[in-house]
Amino acid sequence: MMRTRPLKVALLGCGVVGSEVARIMTTHADDLAARIGAPVELAGVAVRRPSRVREGIPAELVTTDATALVKRGDIDVVVEVIGGIEPARTLITTAFAHGASVVSANKALLAQDGAALHAAAEEHGKDLYYEAAVAGAIPLIRPLRESLAGDKVNRVLGIVNGTTNFILDKMDSTGAGYQEALDEATALGYAEADPTADVEAFDAAAKAAILAGIGFHTRVRLDDVYREGMTEVTAADFRSAKEMGCTIKLLAICERSKDGASVTARVHPAMIPLTHPLASVRGAYNAVFVESDAAGQLMFYGPGAGGAPTASAVLGDLVAVCRNRLNGATGPGESAYAALPVSPMGEVVTRYHISLDVADKPGVLAQVATVFAEHGVSIDTVRQQGKDGEASLVVVTHRASDASLSGTVEALRKLDTVRGVASIMRVEGE
Amino acid sequence: MMRTRPLKVALLGCGVVGSEVARIMTTHADDLAARIGAPVELAGVAVRRPSRVREGIPAELVTTDATALVKRGDIDVVVEVIGGIEPARTLITTAFAHGASVVSANKALLAQDGAALHAAAEEHGKDLYYEAAVAGAIPLIRPLRESLAGDKVNRVLGIVNGTTNFILDKMDSTGAGYQEALDEATALGYAEADPTADVEAFDAAAKAAILAGIGFHTRVRLDDVYREGMTEVTAADFRSAKEMGCTIKLLAICERSKDGASVTARVHPAMIPLTHPLASVRGAYNAVFVESDAAGQLMFYGPGAGGAPTASAVLGDLVAVCRNRLNGATGPGESAYAALPVSPMGEVVTRYHISLDVADKPGVLAQVATVFAEHGVSIDTVRQQGKDGEASLVVVTHRASDASLSGTVEALRKLDTVRGVASIMRVEGE
Known part of the structure; x- marks a missing residue:
C-alpha cells in the first residue's frame, strides 16, 4: 500500500513552532509515513535569519526566499507558521x-481574511487546515467542523489565551495587581516583551472569530468581535468576585441568539462562579465549552500554546492534508451557508456586577435603583458599604441587554450622588 | 454546487438513539444538506417490533427485514444502532x-471484531465510522485518529461509563452502599434492569479496547483488556479514599510501556486524588485524559450516553461519510501498523491501597512489612488502628508491578496474624 515517492513539505518559519514541526517530522518519520500511506519529506524551510543555527535541519534546505519556495511547483503541502498578515x-x-x-x-490572518483564503483554496482545489490557530494542541476546529457537523452549536465559551489566564490566575491566587502579575508572566516567558496582542485581547478576539465562524456556519471577522482587554482588572475586582463566589477570567463567548436568527461574538474579562469548570483552569492552560442542541455540553481542555503542543496540531493537519492529496480529495472547506447576521454588542444579554462610589447619605440607593428601573435593568442584589461620608454600592443585575446596561451607567454617572463608577463587569457561566 | 439526488440512509434500530437520529435527520435536513453538499434521505428503518408507534417516521419506511434493507443496493450509508454482536x-x-x-x-462489536470489520470495509472501498461507540457525544475517536495523527499517544485515562460513574458519585456524596446507589440509578433510568454490562465493566472494557487500538495503532481486542467491575466497592472504601484525599472512580487506562515496546489496557475501580480533574466528573458524565509526546495533556468532557448526545456523534460521522462518498474517497481506516504486543495485567505498574484485618499484637507490622519487602513492593505509608484484640492495617505502596502485588497479597493471606484482606485498590492519577 505504501507509495514510495515522498510528499514534499515546505515550512515557512522556523521559530518555536516551526522548529518543533521539523523535529517531529524527522524523529517520527516512520510513524507519519505509516499513518499517511507515503513518506513525507521536508523540502525547504524559509526563514528570515539563515545564520541562526537550526539543529537537525540540513543547511541546504534553508532559504530566505519564501516566495521562490512556495512557487517551486513540486511542493505538496506548505506549513505556514510565520504569523501576521503579510507576507503570510x-x-x-x-x-x-x-x-x-x-x-x-495563523489566527490573525484567518480571522481577518479567512473567507478569501478559503476561496483561493477552493478555486485551486486545495486544502486549508488550521487546527493550530485556536487553542494550541486542543482539538477544536476538527470537532466543531466535523464531529458536530450533524448538530447545532448554540454557544462556545472558553479561555483561549494562556498568557492572560496565567496573569489572572496569579492575581487570583496571590492578590497581586495587574502589573505585578504581568511582570512575573514576562519573566517566566508566558508574556511577550510587547504583551499588547494578549492583554488587549486581540489574540483571543481572532480565535473567537474563527470559532464563531465554524460553529455557526457564518462568516465572522475580527471586526465583528466585541473586544475588551484585561489591563484594567484590579485586585479589588478579584475581592468583589470572591465575595460573590466567583473568579475573573478573560472569556471568548460566541452565542446564537434565542430566536436563532443572529449570532454574537465577544471577548472580555468576566466573573464566573467558582463552581464552573472554567474557574479551575489554571496557569497558561486553555479550555473551551461547546453547547449544542443534541450533544449538550462538551468541554475541551489542554495546553493552549507552546512549541510542541502547537506542532502537534500542525502535524495532525499535515497528516490529514497529505491523506487527502493521496486520495485525490479535499477535506471540508469553508462552511458559511447559514450567513447569519452578527449582532452588535448592545444586543448581547447577560448579567452585570457594578461597583459605584456614592455619597453616604439617605436616598442614594433609591435614586440609583430608580435609574436601573428606568432603563429596564432589573436588580438582583445590592450591597452597601459606608465609611467617612463615602460609601460604595455594589449592584448585581438580572439578565439585561448590554445597551440597556450602558444607558443605565451613563445615567448613573450624571447623578450628583454618584461620585464614580469604580468597575463594571459581566457575570457569565451561570 | 448542491447535488440534487439525495444520499440514501438505512437505519438499523430505532430505539433511544435511532429515533433521535431519525428525528434530527428530519428537523435539520436543510443544515445537513448544506454541510454535506447533497440532501440525505431516510430510505428505510429496520426494527424488531414494527407495531410500536414511531413518531415522525413514515410507516412505509419501517421494515422487520434488516437483511433485505442492507442488500437493496441503492443505500449509501447504513447506520447501525442495534448493538450486540449478531445480527449487527x-x-x-x-x-x-x-x-x-x-x-x-456498537462498542461491543467493534471491540471484538473491529479488525475484521475494518478489513471488510477496506475490501469494498467503504467507510466504517464509530465515534458514538465511545463516550457518547464526546469527540474522541476523531481527535485520536486525526487530530493526534502527527503525535505519539502515551496514555489514555478516563471515565467512559456513565452508569457506574453515577453510582460511584452517589456513594461518594451520600455514603450510600453499592446496592442502595444502584437502586437509585435504576429508578432514575441511569442503570438498566440488568446492569451487568455496566457494573462488571464489560462496557468500559470494550471502550478501552477501542481507544487503545486507535491511540497506539495496534489491534487491542476486548479479551486483551484486564477487567474488574465495581460491585465490590464499599462505603468503607470511600471512607479510606477520603482519608487519603482521594475518591474512587471506575477508570479505563490504556498505557504505552516506558520503553515504548508494549501496551496495556485495563478497566477497574481506582482511587484518584480529589485534585485530579477526573475526581470532579459528576453523575453520568464522562471525561477522558489523553497524554501525548507533543500535545501534552488534553481532556475531553461531556455526556457519555443518552439518545440525543449519541445521535450527535452518529450524525457527525454520517456527514463525514456522505462527504467522502461525494468525493469518491474514504476516510482513515484501521491503523494497526505499530502492532505492539499487549502485555498482561501482571506487568502493569501502579500504586496500591491495601486494607488488612490483623491480630492486635506486637510484631504484626514487622511480619507484614517483611512480606512486602520480600516481594519487592516498597511501602509508602502504613496506618494502624486497633480495637478489641482486632486491628486494621492500611498499607499504601510505592509503584510496583501488579504481579509483585498479587504475590505479596497471596503471601499475606498465609500469615497467621492476618485475618483477612479487606480490600485492595489501585491508586491512579498522581
Whole structure:
C-alpha cells in the first residue's frame, strides 16, 4: 500500500513552532509515513535569519526566499507558521496557485481574511487546515467542523489565551495587581516583551472569530468581535468576585441568539462562579465549552500554546492534508451557508456586577435603583458599604441587554450622588 | 454546487438513539444538506417490533427485514444502532458487500471484531465510522485518529461509563452502599434492569479496547483488556479514599510501556486524588485524559450516553461519510501498523491501597512489612488502628508491578496474624 515517492513539505518559519514541526517530522518519520500511506519529506524551510543555527535541519534546505519556495511547483503541502498578515497571506495564496495545500497556525490572518483564503483554496482545489490557530494542541476546529457537523452549536465559551489566564490566575491566587502579575508572566516567558496582542485581547478576539465562524456556519471577522482587554482588572475586582463566589477570567463567548436568527461574538474579562469548570483552569492552560442542541455540553481542555503542543496540531493537519492529496480529495472547506447576521454588542444579554462610589447619605440607593428601573435593568442584589461620608454600592443585575446596561451607567454617572463608577463587569457561566 | 439526488440512509434500530437520529435527520435536513453538499434521505428503518408507534417516521419506511434493507443496493450509508454482536456483524458486512458505508455505535462489536470489520470495509472501498461507540457525544475517536495523527499517544485515562460513574458519585456524596446507589440509578433510568454490562465493566472494557487500538495503532481486542467491575466497592472504601484525599472512580487506562515496546489496557475501580480533574466528573458524565509526546495533556468532557448526545456523534460521522462518498474517497481506516504486543495485567505498574484485618499484637507490622519487602513492593505509608484484640492495617505502596502485588497479597493471606484482606485498590492519577 505504501507509495514510495515522498510528499514534499515546505515550512515557512522556523521559530518555536516551526522548529518543533521539523523535529517531529524527522524523529517520527516512520510513524507519519505509516499513518499517511507515503513518506513525507521536508523540502525547504524559509526563514528570515539563515545564520541562526537550526539543529537537525540540513543547511541546504534553508532559504530566505519564501516566495521562490512556495512557487517551486513540486511542493505538496506548505506549513505556514510565520504569523501576521503579510507576507503570510500572499505566500499562502501563491502556494495554492502553485499546486500546494496549506496548513496554517495563523489566527490573525484567518480571522481577518479567512473567507478569501478559503476561496483561493477552493478555486485551486486545495486544502486549508488550521487546527493550530485556536487553542494550541486542543482539538477544536476538527470537532466543531466535523464531529458536530450533524448538530447545532448554540454557544462556545472558553479561555483561549494562556498568557492572560496565567496573569489572572496569579492575581487570583496571590492578590497581586495587574502589573505585578504581568511582570512575573514576562519573566517566566508566558508574556511577550510587547504583551499588547494578549492583554488587549486581540489574540483571543481572532480565535473567537474563527470559532464563531465554524460553529455557526457564518462568516465572522475580527471586526465583528466585541473586544475588551484585561489591563484594567484590579485586585479589588478579584475581592468583589470572591465575595460573590466567583473568579475573573478573560472569556471568548460566541452565542446564537434565542430566536436563532443572529449570532454574537465577544471577548472580555468576566466573573464566573467558582463552581464552573472554567474557574479551575489554571496557569497558561486553555479550555473551551461547546453547547449544542443534541450533544449538550462538551468541554475541551489542554495546553493552549507552546512549541510542541502547537506542532502537534500542525502535524495532525499535515497528516490529514497529505491523506487527502493521496486520495485525490479535499477535506471540508469553508462552511458559511447559514450567513447569519452578527449582532452588535448592545444586543448581547447577560448579567452585570457594578461597583459605584456614592455619597453616604439617605436616598442614594433609591435614586440609583430608580435609574436601573428606568432603563429596564432589573436588580438582583445590592450591597452597601459606608465609611467617612463615602460609601460604595455594589449592584448585581438580572439578565439585561448590554445597551440597556450602558444607558443605565451613563445615567448613573450624571447623578450628583454618584461620585464614580469604580468597575463594571459581566457575570457569565451561570 | 448542491447535488440534487439525495444520499440514501438505512437505519438499523430505532430505539433511544435511532429515533433521535431519525428525528434530527428530519428537523435539520436543510443544515445537513448544506454541510454535506447533497440532501440525505431516510430510505428505510429496520426494527424488531414494527407495531410500536414511531413518531415522525413514515410507516412505509419501517421494515422487520434488516437483511433485505442492507442488500437493496441503492443505500449509501447504513447506520447501525442495534448493538450486540449478531445480527449487527452480519448486517454490517452485508452492507459493505452491497455498496454501503457504515456508521455504527456498537462498542461491543467493534471491540471484538473491529479488525475484521475494518478489513471488510477496506475490501469494498467503504467507510466504517464509530465515534458514538465511545463516550457518547464526546469527540474522541476523531481527535485520536486525526487530530493526534502527527503525535505519539502515551496514555489514555478516563471515565467512559456513565452508569457506574453515577453510582460511584452517589456513594461518594451520600455514603450510600453499592446496592442502595444502584437502586437509585435504576429508578432514575441511569442503570438498566440488568446492569451487568455496566457494573462488571464489560462496557468500559470494550471502550478501552477501542481507544487503545486507535491511540497506539495496534489491534487491542476486548479479551486483551484486564477487567474488574465495581460491585465490590464499599462505603468503607470511600471512607479510606477520603482519608487519603482521594475518591474512587471506575477508570479505563490504556498505557504505552516506558520503553515504548508494549501496551496495556485495563478497566477497574481506582482511587484518584480529589485534585485530579477526573475526581470532579459528576453523575453520568464522562471525561477522558489523553497524554501525548507533543500535545501534552488534553481532556475531553461531556455526556457519555443518552439518545440525543449519541445521535450527535452518529450524525457527525454520517456527514463525514456522505462527504467522502461525494468525493469518491474514504476516510482513515484501521491503523494497526505499530502492532505492539499487549502485555498482561501482571506487568502493569501502579500504586496500591491495601486494607488488612490483623491480630492486635506486637510484631504484626514487622511480619507484614517483611512480606512486602520480600516481594519487592516498597511501602509508602502504613496506618494502624486497633480495637478489641482486632486491628486494621492500611498499607499504601510505592509503584510496583501488579504481579509483585498479587504475590505479596497471596503471601499475606498465609500469615497467621492476618485475618483477612479487606480490600485492595489501585491508586491512579498522581
